[in-house]
Amino acid sequence: MNFELNEEQKDIKKAVREFCEKEFTPEIGLEFDKKEEHPTDLYRKAAELGFTSLRFPEEYGGQGYGMFEECLVTEEMCRADPGLGVAVMSGTFASDIIMEHGTEEQKKKYITPLCSGKFISAGAFTEPAHGSDIARMDTTGVKSSGGWVINGSKTFITNAPVADFFLVLCQTDPKAEPSYRGQSIIAVDKGTDGIDVTKLHDKMGIRPAITGEVGFSDVEAPEENLVGGLNRGFYQVMGFFDVSRVPIAAQAVGIAQGAFERAFNYAKEREQFGRPIIQFQGVSFKLAEMAMRIEAARGLTYKAAWLIDQGKTDAMMTSMAKAFASRMAVEVTDWAIQVHGGYGYMGDYHVERFHRCAKITEIYEGTSEIQKLTIMRYLMKRM
Amino acid sequence: MKELFVLAEHRQGELRDVTFEMLTKGREISQKINADLTAVLLGHDVKEFAKTLAEQAKKVLIIDDVRLENFNAETYQKVLSYLISERQPSLTLIGHTAFGVDLAPSLATELKMPLATDCIDLDFEGERLVVIRQVYGGKVNVKAMLRKSESYIVTLRPATFEAQEVKAAGGQMIEVASPLSEDITYKRFIEYVQPPAGEVDITAADVIVAIGRGIKDADNMPVIEKLAKALGGVLACSRPIVDKDWLPTDRQVGTSGKTVKPKLYIAVGISGAFQHISGMKNADLIIAVNKDGKAPIFRVADYGVVEDLFKVVPVLTERILEEKSS
Amino acid sequence: MEIIVCVKHVPETAEAEVTIDESGKRIKTEDLVYDINEWDDYALEEAVLLKEKHGGSITVITVGTEEADKTLRKCLARGADRAKRLADKAFEESDAFATAKILHKTIQNLPFDLILTGAQAGDDGFAQVGGILAELLGIPHATMIKKIDVTEGSVKVNRELEGGLEQVMEIKLPAVLAIQTGINEPRYVSIMGVRKARQKELKVLNLADIGLKEEEVGESGSWITVEKMFIPPVEKEAEILTGGLDNIATKIVETLRARGLI
Numbered sequence: 001m002n003f004e005l006n007e008e009q010k011d012i013k014k015a016v017r018e019f020c021e022k023e024f025t026p027e028i029g030l031e032f033d034k035k036e037e038h039p040t041d042l043y044r045k046a047a048e049l050g051f052t053s054l055r056f057p058e059e060y061g062g063q064g065y066g067m068f069e070e071c072l073v074t075e076e077m078c079r080a081d082p083g084l085g086v087a088v089m090s091g092t093f094a095s096d097i098i099m100e101h102g103t104e105e106q107k108k109k110y111i112t113p114l115c116s117g118k119f120i121s122a123g124a125f126t127e128p129a130h131g132s133d134i135a136r137m138d139t140t141g142v143k144s145s146g147g148w149v150i151n152g153s154k155t156f157i158t159n160a161p162v163a164d165f166f167l168v169l170c171q172t173d174p175k176a177e178p179s180y181r182g183q184s185i186i187a188v189d190k191g192t193d194g195i196d197v198t199k200l201h202d203k204m205g206i207r208p209a210i211t212g213e214v215g216f217s218d219v220e221a222p223e224e225n226l227v228g229g230l231n232r233g234f235y236q237v238m239g240f241f242d243v244s245r246v247p248i249a250a251q252a253v254g255i256a257q258g259a260f261e262r263a264f265n266y267a268k269e270r271e272q273f274g275r276p277i278i279q280f281q282g283v284s285f286k287l288a289e290m291a292m293r294i295e296a297a298r299g300l301t302y303k304a305a306w307l308i309d310q311g312k313t314d315a316m317m318t319s320m321a322k323a324f325a326s327r328m329a330v331e332v333t334d335w336a337i338q339v340h341g342g343y344g345y346m347g348d349y350h351v352e353r354f355h356r357c358a359k360i361t362e363i364y365e366g367t368s369e370i371q372k373l374t375i376m377r378y379l380m381k382r383m
Numbered sequence: 384m385k386e387l388f389v390l391a392e393h394r395q396g397e398l399r400d401v402t403f404e405m406l407t408k409g410r411e412i413s414q415k416i417n418a419d420l421t422a423v424l425l426g427h428d429v430k431e432f433a434k435t436l437a438e439q440a441k442k443v444l445i446i447d448d449v450r451l452e453n454f455n456a457e458t459y460q461k462v463l464s465y466l467i468s469e470r471q472p473s474l475t476l477i478g479h480t481a482f483g484v485d486l487a488p489s490l491a492t493e494l495k496m497p498l499a500t501d502c503i504d505l506d507f508e509g510e511r512l513v514v515i516r517q518v519y520g521g522k523v524n525v526k527a528m529l530r531k532s533e534s535y536i537v538t539l540r541p542a543t544f545e546a547q548e549v550k551a552a553g554g555q556m557i558e559v560a561s562p563l564s565e566d567i568t569y570k571r572f573i574e575y576v577q578p579p580a581g582e583v584d585i586t587a588a589d590v591i592v593a594i595g596r597g598i599k600d601a602d603n604m605p606v607i608e609k610l611a612k613a614l615g616g617v618l619a620c621s622r623p624i625v626d627k628d629w630l631p632t633d634r635q636v637g638t639s640g641k642t643v644k645p646k647l648y649i650a651v652g653i654s655g656a657f658q659h660i661s662g663m664k665n666a667d668l669i670i671a672v673n674k675d676g677k678a679p680i681f682r683v684a685d686y687g688v689v690e691d692l693f694k695v696v697p698v699l700t701e702r703i704l705e706e707k708s709s
Numbered sequence: 710m711e712i713i714v715c716v717k718h719v720p721e722t723a724e725a726e727v728t729i730d731e732s733g734k735r736i737k738t739e740d741l742v743y744d745i746n747e748w749d750d751y752a753l754e755e756a757v758l759l760k761e762k763h764g765g766s767i768t769v770i771t772v773g774t775e776e777a778d779k780t781l782r783k784c785l786a787r788g789a790d791r792a793k794r795l796a797d798k799a800f801e802e803s804d805a806f807a808t809a810k811i812l813h814k815t816i817q818n819l820p821f822d823l824i825l826t827g828a829q830a831g832d833d834g835f836a837q838v839g840g841i842l843a844e845l846l847g848i849p850h851a852t853m854i855k856k857i858d859v860t861e862g863s864v865k866v867n868r869e870l871e872g873g874l875e876q877v878m879e880i881k882l883p884a885v886l887a888i889q890t891g892i893n894e895p896r897y898v899s900i901m902g903v904r905k906a907r908q909k910e911l912k913v914l915n916l917a918d919i920g921l922k923e924e925e926v927g928e929s930g931s932w933i934t935v936e937k938m939f940i941p942p943v944e945k946e947a948e949i950l951t952g953g954l955d956n957i958a959t960k961i962v963e964t965l966r967a968r969g970l971i
Contacts, residue, residue, distance in 0.1 A: 014898070054900065063901065
């Protein structure tokens with residue numbers, strides 16, 4: 001057992017921190033939050049420094065590190081600014097599926113430009129009628145002479161308005177029983193005829209991580225754009241979630257840490273009744289509680305990440321980390337506002353933004369309820 | 384008779400202020416240690432300077448050589464090490480200027496004499512030389528002692544000692560033959576270059592709002608610009624802002640930038656390194672906003688606000704606009 | 710082009726509160742964050758830019774404890790090829806002169822065309838190492854460098870003078886150049902850099918390795934020793950405005966109005 005970061009990991013953490021101190025200032029975060037604008041330039045800058053391609057192999061321009069390092073970077077970025085952090089670190093979203101299941105050509109075509117920051121990806125899984133339940137897709141992929149013809153619509157698609165390609169989960173065998181055995185993932189390049197992207201507005205938080213609805217009407221994709229096995233899409237997506245939920249836990253830890261530090265510093269400076277409010281037990285106990293919970297969530301998250309890097313991916317640990325860290329982040333950011341009092345409710349004190357951003361971690365990539373189902377399923381097997 | 388050297392600094396036909404500051408401090412010390420105050424003038428065609436210096440010093444040593452016309456640390460070092468070796472002054476004062484920092488360390492090394500740089504005060508305690516220096520960007524002062532020596536070299540921080548007007552001292556002018564035998568080829572002076580003038584002349588402004596490291600990001604400048612605009616003033620800055628290219632060089636206040644004397648100077652997020660302070664300390668009214676209550680800027684400001692500038696500046700701007708419209 | 714960059718690991722005090730410890734000769738460093746000296750940061754970047762343009766390699770050297778490895782690793786991650794750290798109990802309390810002697814002994818047998826240092830250090834602010842080192846090596850130097858153009862066998866440099874003026878000099882190589890801030894824009898550390906840095910050599914050398922005697926370094930080998938540190942006396946103290954943002958703004962507006970500034 002070793003609970004210490006190695007020198008290399010410390011250097012990575014320091015590198016991100018220095019980048020964020022200059023690039024992710026609170027004022028920039030607030031501005032992108034207000035504008036609901038994707039920080040594309042920041043994403044490319046981060047990509048050029050290797051922050052967004054940690055887990056991709058070096059031969060495709062990636063960094064060859066693991067989930068643990070990705071969590072460190074995600075955490076630091078979200079600590080500086082949750083909206084910018086999530087937006088930047090989601091730039092390669094879902095592309096793990098290509099890395100895991102794609103052909104050599106697909107990897108060259110998509111992964112290499114993703115690593116360099118030229119590309120932004122989007123995973124088009126969620127449908128208006130199916131949220132966390134992706135067992136049946138209304139979007140269809142029909143084999144044609146030239147390849148695939150895709151019809152249907154997707155919603156809450158991260159990066160949709162800026163994505164260079166979409167990994168579309170669609171029903172390629174509508175008759176399959178159960179239905180999830182008839183799903184496949186097809187890569188669709190931006191600009192293909194029949195794609196209609198609408199930007200969604202007024203999200204509660206992570207507003208720089210822009211989201212959209214994507215309609216596909218008779219969208220054609222060449223045959224070689226099938227990613228992984230025919231009718232294996234559901235399994236591929238679920239396998240992806242088993243790992244991708246860990247960085248969500250890291251987002252939650254980072255968001256909570258950022259809000260906590262702001263609350264702590266504020267409590268040291270803010271005076272009421274003639275002394276800094278940190279000297280009041282009502283405040284100090286709350287701060288101690290916050291620190292304690294963040295540390296607990298961090299431990300879970302690091303363990304889940306470590307397991308993945310050891311080749312022992314454990315869906316139960318992943319779900320535990322995500323469900324625990326996300327709840328913790330919502331609570332800690334809520335308390336951070338409380339410590340700030342009235343100022344905390346105001347945008348330019350930043351903690352309310354952290355709170356708004358924290359909430360999404362309980363929802364996306366499987367709600368906490370879904371995580372608990374997963375945890376129970378494994379417990380039933382293991383206990 | 385013991386001697387105390389002051390190296391006269393001149394540039395482009397002018398004796399620089401630091402020369403007179405050093406003469407003032409040098410006179411005080413020379414009296415204490417019972418030494419002659421000797422100005423050392425290296426240059427070409429510098430008769431006028433020599434006269435001016437003779438009003439202040441007991442002696443003026445003049446070495447006239449065309450190779451000394453423009454400052455070059457290598458040629459200066461050759462000449463100065465010759466003079467110091469010959470005359471063994473107890474102390475040689477050099478300005479802690481762009482010229483001085485280029486010259487003093489290698490000179491002291493060659494002469495094997497202890498050197499203290501960037502001193503804001505100095506005194507002899509017996510035979511030992513004691514100096515006061517500032518460290519950690521002016522947040523702490525150090526009293527330090529130099530290794531015992533027959534002769535010391537010290538560089539003095541400019542704008543630290545007030546130059547005093549003295550009655551003509553009737554100093555003796557001594558011309559010394561240049562010891563330079565050959566041209567120095569490994570380091571050549573080529574030219575002076577003046578950065579192009581910008582659209583705003585901050586030295587002419589009545590109101591200056593200056594920003595420093597504390598504004599964190601170039602994107603935050605509009606917040607401060609609004610304040611400057613509300614006051615009808617101009618935006619200036621300390622060195623880090625120019626280093627980062629957020630504002631052009633001609634907006635820089637301080638030793639390597641402009642010296643200003645506006646009616647109002649608001650320093651926002653500037654900690655107040657001496658280089659900056661020497662460029663603005665004579666403003667009529669100075670208001671400083673900084674998170675660190677111990678920042679040196681508060682030692683020259685009339686009013687201080689110890690707060691996050693991003694909280695203070697917008698409120699202040701709004702209030703000023705209200706005041707102006709009412 | 711073989712370049713040596715001398716760097717220093719210093720506490721960041723520009724925006725931190727600085728207090729003096731019980732000895733009265735040092736500041737308390739526990740709560741301070743250490744990093745590469747700001748001037749050296751620009752010197753390193755300049756070396757990397759020169760290497761990118763003219764080829765060659767970069768050696769970074771520091772005198773410091775194990776803590777200083779952080780700064781060396783940062784330099785390696787940013788593009789330096791190898792690092793040397795000079796560490797010995799005897800080096801403690803070395804001033805700029807003693808430090809320059811340590812650097813000189815380390816450098817004298819290394820191949821180099823150019824040595825870069827920061828124009829000064831943010832902690833003790835001596836601004837001496839470059840000049841002393843050049844003299845010990847018997848090569849020319851220039852300080853306050855704002856621009857470097859490499860020509861055949863020499864460099865053309867711009868030195869920053871007071872009042873925004875610059876002085877252009879031509880210097881034969883090998884030479885020592887002390888770099889002023891603002892000469893370039895130091896890059897961020899990249900993940901690729903961190904990865905590569907792990908493969909690069911970081912060598913630690915002590916007093917015996919470089920062949921200096923104990924009395925030549927540390928306090929005994931220094932020109933100057935600290936007697937005591939103290940917080941600068943207040944000549945004039947600003948009136949600190951308090952009582953909340955509104956009150957502060959009101960007081961300022963009143964002052965400005967009274968002086969006819971608004």
